[in-house]
Amino acid sequence: MLRQLELSCSVSTMFSTIPCFCKRGDIIVADEGVHWGIQNGLQLSRRTIVYFKHNDMDSLRSTLEKIMTKNKRSKNLRRYIVAEAVYQNSGQIAPLDEIVKLKEKYRFRVILDESNSLGVLGRSGRGLSEHHGVPIEKIDVVTAAMGHALATEGGFCTGNARIIDYQRLSSSGYVFSASLPPYLASAAITAIDVIDQNPELLVKMKQNIALLWKGLSDIKGMSLASNHESPIVFLKLEKSSGSTKEDLLLLEKMADRALKEDSLLVVSSKKSFLDKCRLLVGIKLFVSAGHSDTDLIKASESLKRLASELLLSPNLFFLFITSYVFFFNLLSYFIILDDHVA
Amino acid sequence: MITIPYLTAVSTYFSYGLLFAFGQLRDYSRRIFDWWSTNNLHGYAPICLAHEDFYIRRLYHRIQDCFGRPISSAPDAWVDVVERFSNDNNKTLKRTTKSTRCLNLGSYNYLGFGSYDEYCTPLVIDSLKKFSPSTCSSRVDAGTTSVHAELEECVAKYVGKPAAIVTGMGYATNSAIIPVLIGKVCFCCYLSCGDVTPKTYVLQGGLIISDSLNHTSIVNGARGSGATIRVFQHNTPAHLERVLKEQIAEGQPRTHRPWKKIMVVVEGIYSMEGEICQLPEIVSICKKYKAYVYLDEAHSIGAIGKTGRGVCELLGVDTADVDIMMGTFTKSFGSCGGYIAGSKDLIQYLKYQCPAHLYATSISTPSAQQIISAVKVILGEDGSNRGAQKLARIRENSNFFRAELQKMGFEVLGDNDSPVMPIMLYNPAKIPAFSRECLRENVAVVVVGFPATPLLLARARICISASHSREDLIKALQVISKAGDLTGIKYFPAAPKKQEEVKDTIKLD
Numbered sequence: 001m002l003r004q005l006e007l008s009c010s011v012s013t014m015f016s017t018i019p020c021f022c023k024r025g026d027i028i029v030a031d032e033g034v035h036w037g038i039q040n041g042l043q044l045s046r047r048t049i050v051y052f053k054h055n056d057m058d059s060l061r062s063t064l065e066k067i068m069t070k071n072k073r074s075k076n077l078r079r080y081i082v083a084e085a086v087y088q089n090s091g092q093i094a095p096l097d098e099i100v101k102l103k104e105k106y107r108f109r110v111i112l113d114e115s116n117s118l119g120v121l122g123r124s125g126r127g128l129s130e131h132h133g134v135p136i137e138k139i140d141v142v143t144a145a146m147g148h149a150l151a152t153e154g155g156f157c158t159g160n161a162r163i164i165d166y167q168r169l170s171s172s173g174y175v176f177s178a179s180l181p182p183y184l185a186s187a188a189i190t191a192i193d194v195i196d197q198n199p200e201l202l203v204k205m206k207q208n209i210a211l212l213w214k215g216l217s218d219i220k221g222m223s224l225a226s227n228h229e230s231p232i233v234f235l236k237l238e239k240s241s242g243s244t245k246e247d248l249l250l251l252e253k254m255a256d257r258a259l260k261e262d263s264l265l266v267v268s269s270k271k272s273f274l275d276k277c278r279l280l281v282g283i284k285l286f287v288s289a290g291h292s293d294t295d296l297i298k299a300s301e302s303l304k305r306l307a308s309e310l311l312l313s314p315n316l317f318f319l320f321i322t323s324y325v326f327f328f329n330l331l332s333y334f335i336i337l338d339d340h341v342a
Numbered sequence: 343m344i345t346i347p348y349l350t351a352v353s354t355y356f357s358y359g360l361l362f363a364f365g366q367l368r369d370y371s372r373r374i375f376d377w378w379s380t381n382n383l384h385g386y387a388p389i390c391l392a393h394e395d396f397y398i399r400r401l402y403h404r405i406q407d408c409f410g411r412p413i414s415s416a417p418d419a420w421v422d423v424v425e426r427f428s429n430d431n432n433k434t435l436k437r438t439t440k441s442t443r444c445l446n447l448g449s450y451n452y453l454g455f456g457s458y459d460e461y462c463t464p465l466v467i468d469s470l471k472k473f474s475p476s477t478c479s480s481r482v483d484a485g486t487t488s489v490h491a492e493l494e495e496c497v498a499k500y501v502g503k504p505a506a507i508v509t510g511m512g513y514a515t516n517s518a519i520i521p522v523l524i525g526k527v528c529f530c531c532y533l534s535c536g537d538v539t540p541k542t543y544v545l546q547g548g549l550i551i552s553d554s555l556n557h558t559s560i561v562n563g564a565r566g567s568g569a570t571i572r573v574f575q576h577n578t579p580a581h582l583e584r585v586l587k588e589q590i591a592e593g594q595p596r597t598h599r600p601w602k603k604i605m606v607v608v609e610g611i612y613s614m615e616g617e618i619c620q621l622p623e624i625v626s627i628c629k630k631y632k633a634y635v636y637l638d639e640a641h642s643i644g645a646i647g648k649t650g651r652g653v654c655e656l657l658g659v660d661t662a663d664v665d666i667m668m669g670t671f672t673k674s675f676g677s678c679g680g681y682i683a684g685s686k687d688l689i690q691y692l693k694y695q696c697p698a699h700l701y702a703t704s705i706s707t708p709s710a711q712q713i714i715s716a717v718k719v720i721l722g723e724d725g726s727n728r729g730a731q732k733l734a735r736i737r738e739n740s741n742f743f744r745a746e747l748q749k750m751g752f753e754v755l756g757d758n759d760s761p762v763m764p765i766m767l768y769n770p771a772k773i774p775a776f777s778r779e780c781l782r783e784n785v786a787v788v789v790v791g792f793p794a795t796p797l798l799l800a801r802a803r804i805c806i807s808a809s810h811s812r813e814d815l816i817k818a819l820q821v822i823s824k825a826g827d828l829t830g831i832k833y834f835p836a837a838p839k840k841q842e843e844v845k846d847t848i849k850l851d
Contacts, residue, residue: 008678009511011518011702021389036697040517044566078387088701107386140389147703151476153510166395168410169402169793176558176794177513178450178672181709187475267483270700274521 003164006156007173008180010145013155014113015041016173017143020166021078022047029063029108030082031055033089033279036272038082038113054279055092060099064106079108085117085128089269089279091226091234093121096132100139109140119149120231125195125202131229149195152187154180205231205289208296212287215300221311222303225282235303236282237311244271247281254306255283262302344615344755344799346768347833354768354798361770365400397792401770406432408777408789414441417449418457419809423786444781445818447804448788452645452761453732454809455676455716461724462676462715466708473707482693485704493710494681500717501643501669502651502661503683505690509698510705512640512670513559515680518698520563520636522691523666524548524605547594547602551585551633553577553619555612560638564607570595576615579623582606586631604633610642610653610669614795614803616756616764618642621653625663634665644674645761650720650733656759671709675716679705732808736761739806739815746819751832755801763804764790765822765831772829773800779825785818 007013018041022028026047030038033054042049050067053059060081067079081103083094096112103110114127122130127144129136136142141163145155157167167174195201212233216224219235226234240247251268258264269281285299346354402409407426415422422441428434449456469489479485490508498506509515525548548569552560555576564571572589575581586604593599606628608619621637628635639652647655652669654661661667666684671677682692693699720729740761747754753766767773767789777789791800804822806815826832 009514009702011698012511012514015517036701040566040697044562078389109386109389145703147476147478151474151478153476153703153706162390162395165403166390166398169398170394172558172562173513177511178670178678181678181706183470183708184475184706265484267479270480270482272522272695272697272700274695274697275701 003161004156004158005164005167005171005174006154006180006185007171008154008177009173010115010147010153010155011037012173012177013143013145013157014038015044016171017141017157017167018042018082018111019045019172020170021141021163022080026078026080027067028080028082029060029067031084031087031094033087033092033277034082034084034113035088035277036275038084039276040274042082054090055087055094057095057098057102061102064102064108068106079106080111081108082111082113084113084115085121086115086227086230086232088116088232089277091230091232091284093117093131093227093230094128096128096134096139100134103138110138111141111143112139113143115143115145115148115155116230116232118144119191119195120202120205121229123202124199125149146184146188150188150191152184152191154184154188201289205287208287208289208291208293209233211293212285212296212300215297216303219300219304219307221307222283225280231287233285233287234282235285236280239311240280244281250310251281251283254303254310257306257310258302261306262298264299264302266299266303344766346798350768350833351798354770357770358797361401365396368400369396403433404431405774405777407435408774411786412437416457417446417451418454419446419451419807419811419814420444421446421449421786423781442781442784444784444786445814445821446786446807447818448786449807450641450673450805451676451807451809452674452736452805453650453676453716453720454807455674455712455719456807457676457809459676459715459719461719461726461728462712465715466712469711470708475706475708477704477707479704480701481699481704487707487710489707489710489714490704493705493714496714496717497681498683500651500721501667501681501683502654503667503685505686505688506681506683507689507692507696507699508679508681508705508710509696510679510702511698512672512678512680514698514702515668515670515682516557516559516638517563517566518702519668519682519692519696520550520560520607521567522695522697523567523636524550524569524603525567547599549589549601549604550607551582551589551604552607553609553612555615556607556609557613557638557640560607560609569605576612577617577620579620579627582624583627583631586627586633590631604631605636606633607636607638610637610639611646611760611762613641613762614764614790614801616760616762618646618656618757618760619653621657621659621664625659629663635663636666637664637668639667639669640680641673641762643669644716644720645736646759648733650674650729671713671716675713677709677712677716679709679713736806736808739808739810742812743804743806743815743819746815747822748834750819750823750826751834752822752826753831753833761806763806764801765804765826766833767800767802767829767831768798770800772831773802775829776802776825776831779828780821783821783824785821787822 014037022045028042028047028049030042030049030051031054032051050063052063086093117127119125121128129139141159143157146152169175213228221238222235223238225236226232237247255266255268258266267284412424413421414424420443423444424441425438426435473487477485494506494508550564550569550571552564552573553576554573572585574585594601608624611618625635643652644650666682668682670680718724722729737759741758744754744763755764756762767776773789773791777787780787787802789802
């Protein structure tokens, strides 16, 4: 029987849940692109953590294979795979059906963060498991933040009765913290009822995502790096300058100009030094069912214009080379003239 | 420090031993039973090893009805407690539609902002209609409204510091901010907007010296930072000085180089002991040894001091001497969230690097409005003197209640003026007995056991509010006295009965 535990802060959900179930010697296999909350939970759990390449199932398979064959003792240890349904840092969607197949083959448990997929993926918005047709019982622990589709604050964690009962005394974010304000809990309940009773909202959102993808598919200087069904549309730079700082400054300039000139609010990636995720930075667009078609078309046009102005401006290096060649030629012409005169 | 009486210690150990033995017996019979049934989790290591959730299954579940009681009204002086029943010996509890009106001694509603307030609530409802419950974004992206900006200025002014940063949850404030301030690795920070000058911050060689009874959020933040952690005896400045001297003399582990940054973390009021921190002595020691002071005022902000400005005001410490002041709004302001106040440079740096600011959803706008309105009421800026009345009332109520409990013979912890009053229970059987007896008489108290307190030091924690009237407190004292007699928790004086009757008549007159 599934039960649920509610916490009062979105980011503390994962970093309270993971340390509960991981003790000395346990092994956790996590995606390298997970967000800071999960990274903090992994660090606080002080266990062996192995990262696999972002959303790469072959890398996951080889990692699991390595762990199970090299370490004979690992058969008696608790083993977890930690992944996000829709990655906040890249907009990719985890292939849950393959993860579940691997988990059953190698006997791992899955902890899934469904913050950005709840109320978005699946026919009735129930998340990644409905989207891939995987029964929810196969996923051991599901956590989610409610500040996304449900438009309230806080987060929750669900699992079977024993897992949740154990967390009532050992999840530090639950035990040592004040509870959520009641009006936010009622807002969450009402949001879930509205999603249940209005499945056309999900259809509209999916249409909006498709429209935005169509509009941005030919953007110059940037490319779409997220999954085509993900509500987070992630635009990454085609040619990175090599320095994260320079890229971030350029993206920030683009976002500022989009706001000033076209009243379009987009967001560039933000990185704290505590965040170990090394994925590419980019511009994130969060699609909503409330956006109209004209809004999205206007947004795509604006971004395409800004990208061509800011990213395709003459390459400074190219300019330097051409000017150098020009002046070199000019200098050599004057030297030859001098020779002639002399 | 709490010293448990000898006989009580023996009986407490005996009780736990008995419970443990019974629990093991039941586990053993369960294992035999389960051996017959099939298990489809073959090949998986069990998610909870037997000894990890032993305490929960065999001890906590028996008295589960004393914890997590749902309420169905605002947490005012009187609250509606929902009745629950269980069909399987307390393993699962089901709610009924009935509720009982009880005197509320469990909520941290120090100034009475936990329920409808004539100034705050209309403003909050307006802001809910204008801004909606959530900003659906982090502060740096699209989650800052005019209310958030006003809130940070208001908090900074109230606390007495140049600037402040507000996060959505008090627990996350400590866990996300301490790793940003101190650690063990060197890094370069990339400023993500505005300023283009790259700055390099060296965080090598950080040392955190923390009070032994600090809250779990501080412990988690300190562990997450990776800095070296040392602990000093609870509220003992002399021991803090000794630890500082030793650590500065030894230097960093292995290399013995001098520490780059030392931070001493203390709390204003310790929530499980009700004691007020000895701040003037600790600040003078930190100044002498050049360590930073981090003060967590979760329970003291808004509750103590002449204008509610916390432990600095109460003890006459200049706020400029405390480097980082942290607090939460859950207790005295009737809202949620936490803040950090400090110098402008510090707050600017936190706004660029703190994960709670960059990644977590921002504090809900109506909650932010509640805090602003509550601060205005406390300072009298709403045009009335309700704030000053509330502060005077909570001081009066706390001192009266504490004095009466001590006269009755209870072992009450905490200092004068502190609204948190833990009454020691010790014995595990007294936890549910006291709680259920009080509930029968319509008084809702909070009892605390392991893991929030050490195993042997279970207690009932009373939180006094400014909205309690004198009659409420007298009724509470009568009920607690009766429950105390039944459960035998009047540990002082040695022969309480005869003196008790005489004292009681004097008190009720």
